[in-house]
């Protein structure tokens with residue numbers, strides 16, 4: 001089966017829209033997400049603009065604030081000043097930050113309830129306590145796809161151990177009673193590990209990495225990779241070769257990426273609800 005991310009994203013978009021409309025109606029507020037970009041990395045600008053568009057569809061005002069250059073300490077002060085504003089309900093730092101700046105140090109200054117990307121150490125730590133109010137959006141997207149399509153297999157291997165994908169995803173899967181193996185570039189006999197686990201989540205950043213030697217006809221492949229070759233986007237799985245072999249597979253584009261874009265707003269909504277209940 002093709003695990004089409006569009007179905008997952010569309011369902012979630014309409015639920016978020018309904019909830020945002022109800023909040024606007026009840027509290028007479030205009031929910032706003034602030035994107036912070038330093039420099040002008042073209043891919044980061046494309047992602048920022050797509051968030052602005054998606055925000056419009058959801059009734060959320062998304063504003064991009066760009067700095068040509070700023071030092072880490074002034075940037076952190078700026079983040080703190082936005083934390084203090086109650087007319088801005090979510091903050092996202094666009095990556096990459098220029099050389100000399102530290103992304104994770106900056107991110108950790110965002111108030112946890114405004115952390116729409118789910119990347120603060122506080123929200124990552126909460127996942128281990130089974131509190132998933134705000135979670136890294138890509139990891140949440142993988143779980144959303146598995147749940148939407150009722151994938152019943154509970155043995156998963158994740159080929160990635162980064163704080164963006166593998167580590168938070170391992171927590172989300174454990175919270176759902178999966179038995180999880182987290183793999184990386186030093187994992188011995190990776191093919192055998194993939195064959196033993198029916199859910200294979202790949203995020204290595206290498207086009208066509210996951211070929212037919214890693215899967216069986218029982219495999220469900222979730223492809224997190226996004227690789228650019230000119231205009232063409234491909235994942236980390238050799239989709240044409242695997243499509244006819246495996247039980248289920250996500251496409252790229254149209255798989256994890258589109259659900260991730262929506263899950264940023266799921267985080268935003270959950271953080272907004274927290275603010276309305278506990279702070280305003």
Ligand code: NAP
Nearest residue numbers: 138160161162165184185203204205224225226256257260
């Ligand atoms: P990253 O920090 O570079 O992590 C890559 C991971 O892959 C690392 O854990 C690395 O192992 C592992 N790896 C690399 N080569 C390997 C090999 N030959 N065998 C086994 N493992 C290997 O990258 P990231 O930020 O997590 O992103 C990973 C991919 O996901 C990229 O393609 C990125 O574009 C994509 N991504 C997609 C979304 C989305 O929304 N769909 C969001 C974020 C990222 P080591 O730890 O040992 O180095």
